[in-house]
Amino acid sequence: MRAEDLDWHRFADSHKLADALASQIASDLNQALGERGSASLAVSGGSTPLALFNALSSIDLDWSRVTVLPVDERWVDEDDAQSNSRLIRQQLLRECATAARFISLKHPTSQPQAAQEACNARLATLEQPLDVVVLGMGLDGHTASLFPDAPELADALASTRCCHALSPASQPTARMSLTPALLNAARRRVLHIEGEDKRQVLDAVLADPQALRYPIAMALTAEAAAPLQIYWAA
């Protein structure tokens, strides 16, 4: 696959991107509510989605029938500044979106490996496939918490379950990540990246799409349920 074969949505800045992506997500969620009575949205953590969360939280839809969950979690307390759950609760589940149901990946175990069964059981209550998945990407090519230097990466990529625990050597905390099996089955799949440096990483991935070196390559598979849309801002 080449960069020009992907479904690119390019924006001059993060705010224009956030407004456009929030409108598309709201439209997808409304369609799901109309067709199935409920909707689901899996979002990334980190710093990139802040403007998106802000734009989405001000959109009026029936959030009480929407389930929101993180695509990954850092194994810290949910009130820790590093917690993706905390970020989503504080920045997305407010204003119009306060009523959304939230599914956390965090469990009270010291390591995520001990919570993998319980986390998979919790996720099994979700209606599948997910309606919308918004992935991010790090400069090392990781997406969700599928890190290139995690010993569990190959197992997570091959898993048929919903989530997998990983311990990336580069990260201060272990992680829980949704798996490609769940992420790639979504009705809408978006990769939200910003900056020239991340665009160059994506170019490198396309030139050498080995999933273990660049875990984001798992999202570029032709076997996914929907094409991957790239939302990029300079």
Ligand SMILES: O=C1O[C@H](COP(=O)(O)O)[C@@H](O)[C@H](O)[C@H]1O
């Ligand atoms: O650690 C994480 O990093 C990625 C990328 O984060 P960003 O700060 O570069 O936007 C993120 O997508 C993931 O959810 C998060 O846990």
